[in-house]
Amino acid sequence: MNITRHGDPCPLCRTPLLVDVYQVRSSESAFVQREVLNARRCPGCQTTRPEQWSEAMRARYKDD
Ligand SMILES: [Zn+2]
Secondary structure (H helix, E strand, O other), X not given: OEXXXXXXEOOOOOOEEEEEEEXXXXXXXXXXXXXXXXXXXXXXXXXXXXXXXXXXXXXXXOOO
């Protein structure tokens, strides 16, 4: 199931980032077995300054 939660502050505007996460649960229990991070988003910055945004994300999360 896909959920969205708040993550670290945005490096550009300090608003908490929206983090899209896919949670894998086993059928017999409600426990989350695994999480896959799909995306980090800041709707404001992605709209108003997309280039700065991708730069900041690259600099901050090199391993993604
Ligand atoms: Zn932002």
